[in-house]
Amino acid sequence: MTDQTYSKTELMICVAARLFEDGTTAFIGTGIPMLAAMLATKTIAPNLVPVFEFGGLGAILEELPRAVGEARTFHRGLVAAGICELMETAQRGFIDYGFLGGAQIDPYGNLNSITIGEHDHPKARLPGSGGGNDVGSQCWRTVAIMQHDKRRFVPKVDFLTTPGYLSGEGAREKAGLPKGTRPINVVSTLALMDYDDGPGGSYRMRLAATHPGVTVQEVIDNTGFELVIPENVPVNDAPSAEELRVLREEIDPDRYYI
Amino acid sequence: MEILESGIGEMIQPPDIEGFREWNRTQKTRKLVDKRMSEQDAISTFVYDGCYIGTELYGTVRCPMSVSRELVRQGKKDLRVCGQGVLELDLWMAAGLVKKLDITYIGLEVYGTSNALRRAVESGQITTCVEWSNASISWRMKATAMGVPFLPARSMLGTDMIKYSSAKVVEDPFNGLKVCLLPALILDVAIIHVHRADRYGNSQIEGITGFAAEMARAAKRLIISAEEIVPTDDIRKYPDRTIIPYYLVDAVVHAPFGSHPGEMAYVYGRDEPVIREWVESSKTAEGATAYLDKYVYGVANHQEYMKLIGDERLSKLVEEREKRV
Numbered sequence: 003m004t005d006q007t008y009s010k011t012e013l014m015i016c017v018a019a020r021l022f023e024d025g026t027t028a029f030i031g032t033g034i035p036m037l038a039a040m041l042a043t044k045t046i047a048p049n050l051v052p053v054f055e056f057g058g059l060g061a062i063l064e065e066l067p068r069a070v071g072e073a074r075t076f077h078r079g080l081v082a083a084g085i086c087e088l089m090e091t092a093q094r095g096f097i098d099y100g101f102l103g104g105a106q107i108d109p110y111g112n113l114n115s116i117t118i119g120e121h122d123h124p125k126a127r128l129p130g131s132g133g134g135n136d137v138g139s140q141c142w143r144t145v146a147i148m149q150h151d152k153r154r155f156v157p158k159v160d161f162l163t164t165p166g167y168l169s170g171e172g173a174r175e176k177a178g179l180p181k182g183t184r185p186i187n188v189v190s191t192l193a194l195m196d197y198d199d200g201p202g203g204s205y206r207m208r209l210a211a212t213h214p215g216v217t218v219q220e221v222i223d224n225t226g227f228e229l230v231i232p233e234n235v236p237v238n239d240a241p242s243a244e245e246l247r248v249l250r251e252e253i254d255p256d257r258y259y260i
Numbered sequence: 261m262e263i264l265e266s267g268i269g270e271m272i273q274p275p276d277i278e279g280f281r282e283w284n285r286t287q288k289t290r291k292l293v294d295k296r297m298s299e300q301d302a303i304s305t306f307v308y309d310g311c312y313i314g315t316e317l318y319g320t321v322r323c324p325m326s327v328s329r330e331l332v333r334q335g336k337k338d339l340r341v342c343g344q345g346v347l348e349l350d351l352w353m354a355a356g357l358v359k360k361l362d363i364t365y366i367g368l369e370v371y372g373t374s375n376a377l378r379r380a381v382e383s384g385q386i387t388t389c390v391e392w393s394n395a396s397i398s399w400r401m402k403a404t405a406m407g408v409p410f411l412p413a414r415s416m417l418g419t420d421m422i423k424y425s426s427a428k429v430v431e432d433p434f435n436g437l438k439v440c441l442l443p444a445l446i447l448d449v450a451i452i453h454v455h456r457a458d459r460y461g462n463s464q465i466e467g468i469t470g471f472a473a474e475m476a477r478a479a480k481r482l483i484i485s486a487e488e489i490v491p492t493d494d495i496r497k498y499p500d501r502t503i504i505p506y507y508l509v510d511a512v513v514h515a516p517f518g519s520h521p522g523e524m525a526y527v528y529g530r531d532e533p534v535i536r537e538w539v540e541s542s543k544t545a546e547g548a549t550a551y552l553d554k555y556v557y558g559v560a561n562h563q564e565y566m567k568l569i570g571d572e573r574l575s576k577l578v579e580e581r582e583k584r585v
Contacts, residue, residue, distance in 0.1 A: 032369050055394055056317065057468030068370040069346070071321035073525040073582030076468055084469035086402055089395035093414055112419075116391060121424055127381035127389075129367030129374065131421060135393035139415045162420040163391075177418025178429065178438025258370055 008241050010191040012249060012260050013213050015041060016241040018101070018147050018189040022047040028099035029053045029092065029137045032070050033259070034147045035101035038189075040066060040253045045245065053097060055133040057083045066253055070133070089133070092140035095180070100141035102134055106159045107148055109206040109227045110173075111166025111185035111197060113138065114159035121161055131163050138164035139179055143186045150190030152226040167197065170205040193221045194238055198230040206230055214240045264438065265429035267422050269390035272340050272360050273312040275444035277409045283480050288507055294459045295512045296489065299330040299562055302511035306481040307331060310359075311448040312340040314479075317470035319346025320369065320522040320530050324453040324485045326515045326562040332357065333556060342397055342445065344471075347522065347538060350376040351556065353386070354548040360388040362445070364397045371539040379545060391424040392416075398471040400445035405477030412439040450479035453518050454504065455527065457486035458494070461509025464501040467525030467582075476504040485515035487527055517566055517574055529580035531573070 008016075015037045022028060022042035030039045030052050040063045043050050051060050056071035060080030067074040076082040091097060104113030105128050115134055119125030138144050144166075148154055166185040168174055175181050188195040188207060196210040197203070208230035209221055218235050241249075254260045297305070307313065315324055328348040332355045342362040343349045349366050352358050353376040366377045380386045392400070393415050403411040412432065416422050417440050422429060428441045452472050454463040463484050465472060476482055484504065489512065495502060517524075521531035521538075534555075541547035559565045566574065 056321070056470045068530075069320045070369070071317055071468060071470060072523055072530065073467060076525075077582060078585060082468045084473060085394060085398045085471050086474060089398065089415075093395075116420075116424075121389075121391075121420075124382060126373075127378050129377070130363045130365040131391065131393045132365030132367075133394040135419060135421055136395040136415045139393075139417065140395075161424075165418050168418045174418060178414065178440070179417050180414055 006243055006246055008246055009260060012246060013241055014147065014189055014191050015249060015260070016245045017194055017213065017238050018145065020046060021145055021187055021189065022050055023099070025049045026098040027051045027053055027096060028101060029055065029097050029141055031102040031134065031137065033103050035103060036067055037249070037253055037259055038101060038147065039063065041245065041249055044248050044252065053088055055088060056085050057088060059083070059088060066258065068258065089136055089140070092136065097141045098143065100137035100144040102137055102144060102146050102164065104134065104146060104148060104164065106154055106156050107146055107188060108156055108159045110168060110170065111146065111188065111207060112159050112162045112168060113146060113164035113166065114161045115163045116161040118160050134164040138166070140183065142183055144184070145187045145189065146185065147189045150192040151224050155225040155227065157227040167199070167205045192216045192224060195229070204230065208232065209235055211236045211238045213238050261430050261433060263428050263430055265422055267425040267427045269424050269426045270388050271426040271443065272362055272388065272390055273446060275404070275409055275446055277404070277407065277444055280404065280446050280480070281407065287480070290507055292460045292506065295461050295509060296459050297511050297513065299327050299485070299513045299515065302327060302483045302513050303330045303334050303336065306483060306510055307336045307449050309336055310338040310340070313449045314342040314447050314475060315345065315348050316450065316452045316472050316475045318344055319348045319350070320535060322453050322465070322470070322524055323348050323519050323522045324451040325520060325522060326518040326565065327451050327483060327485050327513060328352070329556045329565065332552065342447065344394070344397065347535065350374055350538065350542060351552065353377060353380040354542060355552060356385060358386055361386055362390050362392055362397060364392050364394045368539055375542045376548060390426060391421050393421065396442050397445065398474055400442045401471060401474035401478035403442060403444035404446050405474050408444065410441045410443050413442055414439060416440045445478055447475070447479040449481045449483065450475045451483045451485070452476060452504065453485045453515065455486070455524065456488040456490045457484050457512050458490055458492040459512060460492065460506035461504070461512050462492065462495045462502050462506045463504035463509070464495070464498070465503050469503055473503050476508050481510045482508050483511045483513065484509050485513040485518045487516055487518060487524060489514045515562055518562070520569065525582050526584060527581055528574070528577040529582070531577055
């Protein structure tokens, strides 16, 4: 624990960063996933190979990319190719992880980034799938990073943009999605979630650990559907002084996000 | 082949691959012809009301911003657009020029959603949004680039993306897997910004190539804007770097700082204050109009635009460029 104060966003980024696995390939979506990836490379995963959809692979993340195509996504990189090459690399099974954001998520980890309300007459038109659908379809394991509230954690997404478990066990394979690909975690401003996807499981989202200072009840109250709650819910470590220093001084000194 | 699922999204541009071959046979010269022209001439000659058009890469990165601004000045309207856009399509939408979208992502990245998109779609000004993922739209262009009518892919399956696109799901006749069939996308016009081109259109790009190779090969007319126009001998020195060969190209526009306020890898960085000015201005329709008045309608051409930005500022962006280390 640390006696430093930190924001919910900083905490979410730190918990997400700890999910990166050293020596793996990971598709990084725009925004918060970039900060988490950068923090990971500066802490637990120095040999992470970040992949950015418009062509950058294996960049040294010295400065925060503000766009998935900017030069920082291939700064001292191993590859500067194009979108087809990297998306096809994912389709061939070479990309281990995908880290994504979204506007809504449902109990099966399906994400929405297209419209709030009905598609043809939306209440709000969101940016669109971008590479989100591809990442959620093609990467072996997908992690969603989201603000946690009832408007975002909904029983049914308004537009199923990026596949999680779709409707449950076996649904991805039945739909034709690559066998063995799956959502594994959701990191929110309140907690870390995984899925009840063991033998006989419901394949619904499950509370894995709360953030420090957050009660299980608070997580339940801020989720618009029934979460699977295990008997024992551990608490995530608070951001360390070093994680916060790196995040504030090296990653986002201009405070785009934190 | 049995069709298992069919998108209800409009086929905004029907993929006539035989027609495209015929076009390439009869309308595209194989001769080395000087294609240099002004941005005004490129837009007035090749872009027309109602055409199906796309740009590459996108707003803040190696984007044909100078040519995009000229399109707004000439008010080419009822555009059918594939995007993939950050600032460039925002300008078109704010000017009321876009009617239909094969949309993948239109937003402001680090700065969030696009208010220009929201206003245009939520008001009904844009009548049609057909949904695609980034890979899907690129593979649609790749199909055209390959000269085939569609490509199978393993994206979009199991989601609402299929329903609101014009893709189809079939069973792979060889292995029985369900696959998504993406129709070839043939653009009437494409605009691509590159690092260097010769007068004939042979083009080279530094850094990531986005979907330039695919889009260039999927368009009936191709406008290239280039930071530098180089002698053909320079192209011949590094022919391995030619990503877009001359015979695909119809117009070559010399556009130094053509991607401003976006960046150009190894040449100049992005102009954050001007990008932020759009982010702030575009929050309201009036603000967006004021921005267009200042940066688009208020200047006659790209030379005047660069004067408005000023040498001092442009030099600073050069200083802030990504450097080869």
